[in-house]
Amino acid sequence: MASSLSNTMILCGIVSIGISMSAGVIANTSTRYQRDDLSETDQVRVSSVTQPTKDFSKAEKFEQKSAGAATSKKRVNKKSFSHSSGNLSFEGERDFKLGNSLFKKIWIASPSSTKASDGLGPLFNARSCQRCHLQDGRGHPPESNQDIATSMFLRLSVPPRTPEEIIAIETGTELRIAEPTYGGQLQDQAVTGLPAEGKMRISYQEKTVHLNGGETASLRAPSYRVEELAYGALDSEVMLSPRIAPPMIGLGLIEAIHEQDILALADPNDHDEDGISGKPSMVFDHDHREKILGRFGWKASNSSIHIQSANAFAGDIGLSTPDVPVPWGDCTINQPSCRSQPHGDQKHLGDGEAPKKVLDLVVFYSKNLAVPARRNVNDAEVLEGKELFYTSGCIGCHQPKYVTRRNAGQKELSFQLIWPYSDLLLHDMGEGLADNRPVGDASGREWRTAPLWGIGLTETVNGHTYFLHDGRARNLLEAILWHGGEAQPSRDTVVDMAPTERRSLLKFLESL
Incomplete structure (x- = not known):
């Protein structure tokens, strides 16, 4: 994909549920949110592209390039997380x-x-x-x-x-x-x-x-x-x-996601009754004396x-x-x-x-640490695992894709179709993962949804497969089984899967 998406599909959603903020309090409103960096025409064009796919017979367009034009296409090895953005200038x-x-x-x-x-x-x-x-x-x-x-x-x-x-x-x-x-x-x-x-x-x-x-x-x-x-x-x-x-991979692209695309996913009071109550972490900006969106850290x-x-x-x-x-x-x-x-x-x-x-x-x-390209995106077992990931409700927190700001401050990070698989919101993950230590808006049971891109290369790069905030999970299946709270229904679905289905799900995650 070219460094600009203007000649391809552009992504960002038209948000039907707005969110108003006062001193960090989030309330659902009927205001229609629109990104301030896109034209109305662009927003209409991209709305359909941001919707989770329902076709799992083949990979989606551009899916292999997890970070758009910034994706690293270099050989997979121990240095796969240490390459620069694929479109970086001299x-x-x-x-x-x-x-x-x-x-x-x-x-x-x-x-x-x-x-x-x-x-x-x-x-x-x-x-x-x-x-x-x-x-x-x-x-x-x-x-x-x-x-x-x-x-x-x-x-x-x-x-x-x-x-x-x-x-x-x-x-x-x-x-x-x-x-x-x-x-x-x-x-x-x-x-x-x-x-x-x-x-x-x-x-x-x-x-x-x-x-x-x-x-x-x-x-x-x-x-x-x-x-x-x-x-x-x-x-x-x-x-x-x-x-x-x-x-460290993909941090600049996460920073380049428009705030409204993240806030649009918030539903702290679960008004849609889907059991997912993601809320933003609003942190105090001491320079401007106001609260702004937090998106980095556990x-x-x-x-x-x-x-x-x-x-x-x-x-x-x-x-x-x-x-x-x-x-x-x-x-x-x-x-x-x-x-x-x-x-x-x-x-x-x-x-x-x-x-x-x-x-x-x-x-x-x-x-500018690049996200590696996806592997095996058209593999039949990977596609089956992707469908199970979507239909099991995992994307209720692990939001698949965004387009970054058109005016991200660095051209290589601007207007890129990216697939971090995170809503970057706080979620109650249950008593099993609770640290019982509040930090700002995050309670002792809440954690930010961790981006999943690159997760399948952890062993290649780091020589281990320890996951979650404290590394307690020794593999991806254990990480899933620790999910509780809002993620409990999805976790239970994985428990109830046939062994071949669980293997396909893990195969999908390993392809990220």
Whole structure:
């Protein structure tokens, strides 16, 4: 498909149910939503294309190109998540490579002779972005409690208690209240001479699920604790939530989806009575003093790749940026020995340990990591699995396709037909997956629908098949069987399928 869809089919829907917002409250209205970047003619043309297909006899037009013209067509191998957008310009390739070098950059503690790499920590989870996002792909739990959990960590928070904290949570100016001593996440590494905060420990309990056809599956239910605490006890009301690093592919295209296309899918009160109650995560924009749509992170708590990257620099590596100008990272006032450590702020290089130019190049790199082309889209078993995925109700959350904004800010990401298989909304996933830790609009049972593109290449790229927010699922079937809440009916349908049907469903997912 050409970089512009103007000569092909264009996608975006005409939305019959509008959504009005006031302070993050979503209410259904009869207002007809229209995208502000498309003509009325375009909207009519694309309405039919956005509808889920009912023809499973063959692949849909352009279906192989999951990311439109930005799709990577390179050979499938361990580097399949590390290629640039297929339509990137020469100048874009230059910036992508520069960003890649910074994404892989190993940061070191201050003071050092290598000033451009100065500023690690003092507390951290990884020395580089790449060490969390392995091969730009999916992280995993540690194989044993003796291993450093580099691509996985624990989020920490406590309930709001003071009037100021309660107001901050209610108004959305804060998404959560950090644990008073250990901050927003547990850092299991530290610079020389400073103790790490502690060690995450995981234990699993197996439970058997019986499937139609005499088959069984085993699910491992994790529990989490923290040991070797170096700065005193955790707050008695601390809430822990594990996170593995998600894949980096297609982020720029997700950011380029028009807000109204996502909001149009929201039905928080289930007015259509289909059992699906997706709601948007509205996060506070401190620059403009208003709430905007969040779409990144396991609970959709970040509104842009820029903000997500700045927060990761601060929390994961301990690097300050112009957006998060704290050189001690996640060290709290109750960790004075941490805050007193040397830092790598050097004004002659720019504000922050990772100045604007560094952050901008990492953001550009993150925006342009390409989604690989689909495989076997016309395979009979894949097509059967696709039909089962659609008819089982999975697309109630895993929305197949969109067209990105015509004015996305980068031409290579603009006006592309993409197939992320996500509505990017929050859904109640049931008690089994609950972390019981609210973040902004997301309750302790709600998670953002994870995009599925590229999921079938996880083992090829990362050498494992651990899925869900904490990697508890050891394969795709286990990931499905953990679905509860709004997804319970679809999950039960999979349980009731004939074994050959389940294999076809998994074959479809492996083709994504």
